[in-house]
Each structure stands twice: as structure tokens, then as C-alpha cells.
Amino acid sequence: AKKDLEQEITIKSQRQAADLKNKIASYLDDVKISQGSISITADIVQVFSDKDDKSAKKADIYIAKGKPAVFQQQLEDGSLISLQADEIKYQPELNTITVSGNALVKQAGSEVSGSKITYNTLSEKLEAESNNNETVTTILQPNVIKKQQAKKEKQDKEGDNSDKQ
Amino acid sequence: MNRLYSLALFVLFLSAITYGIIEWRSALVEQQDVIDDELSPDFIAETLKSNIYTDAGQLSHTIEADRMEHYSSLAVTHFELPNYTLHPKDNSEPWQLSANEATLYKDNRVVLNHRVRLKATDINSIVEEIHCKYLELDLTTNIISSEQTVMVLGKDFTMYGSGLIIDLNTKQMTLTEHVRTIYKENHEQSL
Numbered sequence: 348a349k350k351d352l353e354q355e356i357t358i359k360s361q362r363q364a365a366d367l368k369n370k371i372a373s374y375l376d377d378v379k380i381s382q383g384s385i386s387i388t389a390d391i392v393q394v395f396s397d398k399d400d401k402s403a404k405k406a407d408i409y410i411a412k413g414k415p416a417v418f419q420q421q422l423e424d425g426s427l428i429s430l431q432a433d434e435i436k437y438q439p440e441l442n443t444i445t446v447s448g449n450a451l452v453k454q455a456g457s458e459v460s461g462s463k464i465t466y467n468t469l470s471e472k473l474e475a476e477s478n479n480n481e482t483v484t485t486i487l488q489p490n491v492i493k494k495q496q497a498k499k500e501k502q503d504k505e506g507d508n509s510d511k512q
Numbered sequence: 513m514n515r516l517y518s519l520a521l522f523v524l525f526l527s528a529i530t531y532g533i534i535e536w537r538s539a540l541v542e543q544q545d546v547i548d549d550e551l552s553p554d555f556i557a558e559t560l561k562s563n564i565y566t567d568a569g570q571l572s573h574t575i576e577a578d579r580m581e582h583y584s585s586l587a588v589t590h591f592e593l594p595n596y597t598l599h600p601k602d603n604s605e606p607w608q609l610s611a612n613e614a615t616l617y618k619d620n621r622v623v624l625n626h627r628v629r630l631k632a633t634d635i636n637s638i639v640e641e642i643h644c645k646y647l648e649l650d651l652t653t654n655i656i657s658s659e660q661t662v663m664v665l666g667k668d669f670t671m672y673g674s675g676l677i678i679d680l681n682t683k684q685m686t687l688t689e690h691v692r693t694i695y696k697e698n699h700e701q702s703l
Contacts, residue, residue: 356695363673363690367683370638372669374690394695396638396668405668407695439697 351383351420352442352469356409358392370396380409380437385468387435389416409437415451418444422471428454430466442469450475458486553581553590560591564651573598573651577614587618594624598654601681605634609649609656620651630656630678639685641665642676654680662687669695 361376372394380387389411396407411418415431422428433448444466446452452459452466452473461475461483475483557580566572577591596609612626623646630642644662649655657677664671664687675688 353697355697358693358695360690363671363687363693365639365685367637367639367685372638372666372693374693396666407668 349423349469351385352439354383356380356382356439358394360392372396378411380411382439384421385419387411387416387418387437389413389435404440406438406440409439411435411437415449416446418446420468422454426455428452428466428471430464432464442467444468458484460484554584556581570601570603571599589616590614591616596622596649598649598680600654600683604683605632605637607632607680609647611647622649622651623647624649628658638666639664640667642678644676647676656680669693 358374358378358380360374360378363372363374365372374392374394376390378387378389378392380389380392387409390413392409392411394407394409396405398405412434415433416435418430418435418437420428430444430446430450430452432446432450434446436445436447437443438445445463446466447463450461450464452464452475459473459475461477462481463477464473464475466473475485477483557577559576559578560580561574561576563574564572574597575591576595578593580589580591582589591614592612594611594614596614597606598609599606608631609624609629610631611624611628614622614624616622625646628644628647630647632640642662642664644658644660646660647656647658655677656679659675661672661674662676664673664676664685671687671690671693673687673690673692676685677688678685
């Protein structure tokens, strides 16, 4: 949810190693990142601290690797979304999560898999893409389909009243 | 017969006791002198500032201290409020290392105690300061280590752990026991 993004990011792990020259901090052995309701569990997490050239604001990149690495967040409507893959890239300043390598998204029973999935933690929008020969498969559970239809009808109704005013 | 016998025994016993007492008292006195020798330093320096160079003539480190005492018999030098400036081999920005007290041993190993602060002078370094109570520095290899808990202050994070090993030359740092690292949110970004 939105309030997650203003929270501090905490990383717990057994070991830590930092390469001060290249500004990379690595966290090793059952690593857990948490930021509000966002949590990422992985075997290794590397944090690349660098600056956004234009705005000169910090633009850290968190790369989590695991078998699989799992990202979880509680959405505005309270439901849980989880993304798992071999690699999860989290850029807090851009609010984007990019998962690649057997990427799989689970939300309210429905699943989306592909080779690369990007997810915006602010807008809660999901984009799945696949290499040329693989397909993006989306399995929607019945209740999700019903919810989407209900949402569509609601939008049509709002569309009608706004025409009438 | 046995009266003579018991008298002899008594005399023997008496002499044993007096011998024991004399021996015990002399042992005590001797120890006293040995301790006195060690405590007095061979020479003392106040508000010391010295530069130490490598064989190749490169500035290895400078040490400033309120007071320095050198004990040549033990090859130990004790510093009060020392402040080291350590120059990595690749001539990159130096690091400042200070503490309440430090002891330099003959194998160029320094042990620092109480309010130990390691500070990076390079403003772009992701690690800015390391705070701990106890730290060992090897002046020849520029490797700093501490078994005790340390707090690492970075530009946007604070790290807690122990088992620190940091090599100023290769710029590699590890914490064999990492507890937690907190990355502060970039406030201007979220305004």
C-alpha cells in the first residue's frame, strides 16, 4: 500500500560484505528485506547505491537472488500480492519491482507467469512479458473474473451518469 | 627415650616454621621491586604528532596523541586520545581513526579502546563512520578488525553487527555477524 513507500527499508541477514570502491553492499544467508507491508526474502541481496544523474537524488537498486526470491506486499484493498523469481530487482525511488527467471505472480488465487514481470508498487500495475518463444500465461480464478466484470459494469454505469450530467 | 625423641621433634618443627616465615617474607619483598621496573616508561611525549613513512617513502600514517608512553623492555607504546590518519596504499582518501586510548605492540599492531571512531574523509564513500568500543589495527596491512559489536554509519543507512573486518587498501568490508541494516527513506523524494 502507499504508506509502505515512505517507510524505512530494513535488511536482516546473517552476513554482510561491502565493496566500498564500487559502492555495493551485499547481504548473505537468509536475507529478509522489509518496508512497511513489503517483504522480500532471498539468499543474497545486493544494494547498488548510486545517484540519479538528472536529479542527483539517491537511486539505490536492490537485487535479490534466491531459489526463488519472494516479494510480498499488502495492497490498498488489503489483499496480498506475491511475486517470486530467480531474481527480484527493487528500485524504491521508481516504485518498481522487476522479477525475472521463472517469474510467477500470485494474487487472490490468480497467477501470472512469464520470463520477466514488472510491477509498480505505487500504482499496483503489473506488466508481464516473455521472450519470443515463451508465452505469458494468466490463470484467473472465477471470483477474480466476476470481480473484474463487476468493476467493468460499475465503470460503464459511471460512464453513463457522467454523459447524462 | 621418648621424651628426648619428642623434644627433638619439637625443635625440628620449630625450625621448619621459622625457615618458612623468613622465606615467605623475602619472596614478598623481591616481587615488589620487579613490578616497579615495568611501570615506569622509558620516555613520555606530550601532544605528540608524528608521521610514519613506508620503506618506499610513502606516507603510511600520522599519529597525534595527547600523551604517549613508551616501554622499551616490553616494546609497547601507550597513547592517550590518539588520532590516526591512515593512508591506503593506492593513495586514495585517508581514513581517520580515533579513540580514548590505544596500545601499539612491536608487530605494528594497535589495539584501540573506548569511543573508537573510524571516519572516511572521502565524501563519496558509502561508509562514513564506524563506531565501536574495541578495535584492532594492523599498520602494515591497513586491515582493521573488531570482534565486538559495531555500528556502521553510511550516507543513507545504519548497520549493526559484529566481527568487522575492513581492508583500507582493497576497500572491502565484511561483518561476519550481521544483525540489521536500516536504509533511511530519501525524504526530499517523497515530499
